[in-house]
Amino acid sequence: MESKPKWNIRSSEAAKNTLNPIRMIVDGMKLEPNPKKQVISLSIGDPTKFGNLPLDPSIADAIHDVIDIYKNNGYAPSVGNEEARAAVASYYSTNVSPLTSKDVILTSGCSGAINIAITVLCNPGDNILIPRPGFSLYRTVAGNIDIETRSYNLIPERNWEADLNQMEELIDDRTKCIVVINPSNPCGSVYDKKHLMQITKVAARHQLPIIADEIYAGMVFNGEEPPYIADITTEVPVLSCGGTAKRFLAPGWRIGWILVHDRHNAFQAEVHRGLFQLTTKILGPCSIMEAALPAILKNTPKSFFENTKKTLKENADILYSGFENIPGITPIMPRGAMYMMCAVDVEHMPNIKDDMDFVQKLMEEESVFCLPGKCFEYPNYMRVVLSIPKEKTQEAITRIEEFCKRHYTLNNGTS
Ligand SMILES: *Cc1c(COP(=O)(O)O)cnc(C)c1O
Secondary structure (H helix, E strand, C coil): CCCCCCCCCCCHHHHHHHHHHHHHHHHCCCCCCCCCCCEEEEECCCCCCCCCCCCCCHHHHHHHHHCCCCCCCCCCCCCCHHHHHHHHHHCCCCCCCCCCCCHHEEHHHHHHHHHHHHHCCCHHHHHHHHEECCCCHHHHHHHHHCCCEEEEEEEHCCCCCCCCHHHHHHCCCCCEEEEEECCCCCCCCCHHHHHHHHHHHHHHHHCCCEECCCCCCCCEECCCCCCCHHHHCCCCCCEEECCCCCCCCCHCCCCCCEEEEECCCCCHHHHHHHHHHHHHCCCCHHHHHHHHHHHHHHHHHHHHHHCCCCCCCHHHHHHHHHHHCCCCCECCCCCCCCCEEEEEEEHHHCCCCCCCHHHHHHHHHHCEEECCCCCCCCEEEEECCCCCHHHHHHHHHHHHHHHHHHHHHCCCCCC
C-alpha cells in the first residue's frame, strides 16, 4: 500500500509575529514562591483581583435590566448601535472636540479599539511611535500586521514626560502615527496641558495623527482633571481609544470605543470608511454591554469614581513612603491610573544581575511578585499595582524592605 505523506500544517507568519512581551517574559521566568510565605502579587493590572474595589450597584443594575428585557441578544451594527454611540458621544463631547454618534465606534475593549486604530493607519512596513516604558499591547498588535514600533523615551526625572527631541528623530516617511498613553500604564504619570501641547506640536509639524490611549482618563488623583489630548489641538486629528475596563472596574466586559476627532477633514472619507470596515472583522462588541452602556454612563454616581481614586491614591501614598526608605528602591510618585514604577538599584546588589533577577529572587525569598521593567522595555525598574488591599500593600513593603536590606550594599559589591 502506498504510504501517505505526513501531514504538515504550519502556522502563519501573522500568528508567529503576534507576541505578548509580558507573557513571554513572565512565562520564561523561574517563579517559585517561598513555601513559608503566602504569595502577594503586585503584578496584575486587574482591579477585580482582590475584591477590595467592587462594582457600583448601579452598573450591575444596568446590566440586569438589559438581560431581563430579552431584547439585546442579537447582532447590533458592527460599529455599535445608535443609542450607545450617541451616549458615548455626549459623555465625551467638549467644546473644542464636539462628538456626535457618527464619531464613535464601539469595539471589543480598548484593545479592540487600538487594534482598529493602528490597522486603519498602517500598511506592512510602516512604523508607529510608542512610549517607553509603555503598555506592551502595542507591540503585540503591530507585530501581527508587520508594523514596526519605534519607542520614544519617557523621562522619569520629569514625571515621565516624553523626550520630544528624541521622539522627533524617530520620525521618517513611513511613520504613520504617534501613540500617547495618558494617564500612563505603567508609569501612572499624568501629563499637563503644556506637555500635551508640546506633543501635538511635534505631530502637527509632521502631519501625523495621534492615537490617544485614554483608557485611564478620569483616574487622576489630585485636583483638576487633565484634558483629553483632542481638547488641546484643533489641528491634529486624534483617534482616542477608551473603554469601561479600568475606570468602571470591569475589564472582563470587553467594551471599548474609538472617538474619532477629525480635523479639517484630514482623515478624508477613506479613513472614516476604513474604521467602519475594520469593525466588520469581528461583528461588533458584546451586545449586552453595548445596550447597558447608556445607563452605565448616565447612572454611575460620582462617588464611585471618587472612592476608587481614593483607594488608589492611598495605596500610592503607602507604597511611596514605604519604598522611599528602602535602600535600593526609588519610587516615582504616580498621579493617576493604577500603577507605580520604581527604580531598582541592582548596581548595589552584588548577588542580583538585573530587574528580572531581582523579581525572581524577591519571589523566591519573600513570595512577592512585581513585574520587571523589562516587560515595558525598561530595565532595572519594576512596576507595582495600586489596586490591592492596604494590608497586603503594607505586608509587601515590609517583605521588600527585608529583601533589600539583605541584598543591598553601598560598597558596590567589592566588600
Ligand atoms: C488595560 C489597558 C488597555 C486594554 O483595555 P481593555 O478594554 O481591557 O481592552 C489598553 N490600554 C492600556 C494602557 C491599558 O492599561
